[in-house]
Amino acid sequence: MADLKAQIIEQLNLQEVAPDSIGNDQPLFTKEGLGLDSIDALELIVLLQQHYNIRIANPEEGPKIFHSVRTMAVYITENQTVKA
Amino acid sequence: MQIYINGTGCISPQETAQGGPLLATPREYEQVRLATVDPDYKQWIDVKQIRRMSRVVKMGVGAANLSLEAAGITAPDAIITGTAYGCLDDTGVFLTKMVNQQEEMLTPTAFIQSTHNTVAGQIALLLGCNGYNNTFVHRGFSFENALLDAIMILKEGSAQHILAGGVDEITNHSHQLLSRFGLYKKTPVKTMELLNSPSRGTIAGEGAAFFTLGITKQPGAVAELSGVSTLYKPLWEGEVIGHIMKFLEDNNCTPADIDLIVTGRNGDIDQDEIYEEVADALFPEHAEASFKHLCGEYPTAASFGVWMANAIIAQQEVPEAAAFFGKAPEKIKKVLIYNHHQGTHHSLVLLTAC
Numbered sequence: 001m002a003d004l005k006a007q008i009i010e011q012l013n014l015q016e017v018a019p020d021s022i023g024n025d026q027p028l029f030t031k032e033g034l035g036l037d038s039i040d041a042l043e044l045i046v047l048l049q050q051h052y053n054i055r056i057a058n059p060e061e062g063p064k065i066f067h068s069v070r071t072m073a074v075y076i077t078e079n080q081t082v083k084a
Numbered sequence: 085m086q087i088y089i090n091g092t093g094c095i096s097p098q099e100t101a102q103g104g105p106l107l108a109t110p111r112e113y114e115q116v117r118l119a120t121v122d123p124d125y126k127q128w129i130d131v132k133q134i135r136r137m138s139r140v141v142k143m144g145v146g147a148a149n150l151s152l153e154a155a156g157i158t159a160p161d162a163i164i165t166g167t168a169y170g171c172l173d174d175t176g177v178f179l180t181k182m183v184n185q186q187e188e189m190l191t192p193t194a195f196i197q198s199t200h201n202t203v204a205g206q207i208a209l210l211l212g213c214n215g216y217n218n219t220f221v222h223r224g225f226s227f228e229n230a231l232l233d234a235i236m237i238l239k240e241g242s243a244q245h246i247l248a249g250g251v252d253e254i255t256n257h258s259h260q261l262l263s264r265f266g267l268y269k270k271t272p273v274k275t276m277e278l279l280n281s282p283s284r285g286t287i288a289g290e291g292a293a294f295f296t297l298g299i300t301k302q303p304g305a306v307a308e309l310s311g312v313s314t315l316y317k318p319l320w321e322g323e324v325i326g327h328i329m330k331f332l333e334d335n336n337c338t339p340a341d342i343d344l345i346v347t348g349r350n351g352d353i354d355q356d357e358i359y360e361e362v363a364d365a366l367f368p369e370h371a372e373a374s375f376k377h378l379c380g381e382y383p384t385a386a387s388f389g390v391w392m393a394n395a396i397i398a399q400q401e402v403p404e405a406a407a408f409f410g411k412a413p414e415k416i417k418k419v420l421i422y423n424h425h426q427g428t429h430h431s432l433v434l435l436t437a438c
C-alpha cells in the first residue's frame with residue numbers, strides 16, 4: 001500500500017502530502033479525508049490503467065473501489081490475481 | 085465617461101508583487117531569459133487547488149488578487165484576460181503525453197489546464213464570479229484588446245468593475261523555438277545595459293499584470309485609462325507617427341500635453357529604431373521611460389508597461405531603473421505608453437492622473 005500511496009501522490013500532484021500521512025482506511029473523497037474531487041477520480045482511473053493495466057468495466061463500482069487506499073489495493077490485488 | 089484604474093497587480097521578473105516604492109531594488113540579470121519572481125501563492129490559493137495550477141495560472145491568479153485587493157473590490161462584474169501563448173506548459177505536457185502514450189490513457193488535468201482561457205476561468209472559480217468572462221488571444225494585441233473590451237463594456241453600462249489583464253509565460257520548449265527565430269541575443273547582456281546594446285535580438289520575459297477598472301473612482305485610484313489604440317503592420321514610420329497624432333487628437337491633447345512617454349524599447353537595434361523616429365518627430369524634448377529591460381519581451385509585455393506607468397503617476401517620479409531619457413516634469417499628469425511587438429503589433433495607451 002505504501003507504493004500505491006506514493007503513486008496516488010504523484011498522479012494527483014498532492015503537494016505537501018507524505019505517503020505516511022494517508023491512512024489506509026481514510027476516505028479519499030470526503031472533506032474529512034483527502035478531499036479529492038471528480039477530476040481526481042478520473043486521474044485515479046488512469047492510474048489503475050497505467051500502473052496495473054486494470055480497466056474499470058462498471059463505473060458504478062467506482063465509489064466502492066476508490067473509497068480508500070485499502071479498497072483500491074484490494075481491488076488491484078483481486079483483479080491482478082484474476083489476470084494472472 | 086471616465087474609466088478609473090482602481091487597483092493594479094503585477095507579477096514579473098522584478099519584485100513587483102511585494103508592494104512598496106516602484107523598483108526600489110531592481111533586479112539585474114545577465115541572461116537572455118527572465119523568469120518571474122514568484123510570491124507565495126498559497127496566500128490566495130488553497131493547497132488542494134494550487135496543485136493543479138501551472139505557473140502561468142498562478143501568476144494570473146496572483147496578479148488578479150493583488151489588483152482586486154488594491155481596489156478594495158472582492159467581486160468584479162467581469163473578468164477579461166489577454167494572452168498570446170496561453171497555458172503553454174500544460175499544453176506541452178498534454179501534447180507530449182499524447183505522443184508518448186499514443187493517444188491512450190490521457191489524464192484530464194493537463195488537458196483542462198492547457199486552454200488559453202484557463203487563467204480567466206480559474207480567477208472566476210476562485211472568486212465565485214459568474215459574470216462575463218472572456219480571453220483574447222491576439223498575439224501582440226491580446227492585452228490591448230482585453231482593455232478595449234473592458235472599456236466598451238464599462239461604457240455600455242453593463243458592468244461597474246472589471247478585472248482586465250495580460251499574462252504570458254515562457255517555457256523551456258517555447259524558448260528553444262523562439263530562439264531559433266533569432267528573437268533573442270546570442271550572448272547574455274546585463275539587463276541595465278540592454279537598451280544600449282548595439283546588436284540584434286532582445287531578452288525573453290514573462291509575467292502577469294492586472295487592472296481593476298471602474299466607472300467610479302475608488303480611494304486607491306491614481307489614474308484614468310483615457311485611451312487605447314492599436315495599429316497592425318504599419319507600412320512605414322510615418323504611418324505610426326500619424327496614428328499617434330490622431331490618437332492624441334481623439335483624446336483631446338497634443339504631444340505638448342504629454343508629460344512622459346513610456347516605450348517598449350527592447351534592446352534590439354532593428355526594433356528600437358521606430359521608437360527613435362517617433363521620439364524625434366513628436367517628443368524630442370520629452371522624458372522617456374522604458375520597461376522591457378526590466379520584464380523582458382513577450383506579447384503581453386505592454387501590460388507591465390501600463391502597470392509601471394500607473395505606478396509612476398502614483399509616485400510622481402520615474403525610478404532611475406526605468407528612466408531612459410530626460411527628466412520628467414514635477415507633475416506627471418499624462419503618460420503615453422507606446423509599444424510594439426516584433427514590429428507588427430503597435431499599441432498606444434494613454435493614462436491621465438486623476
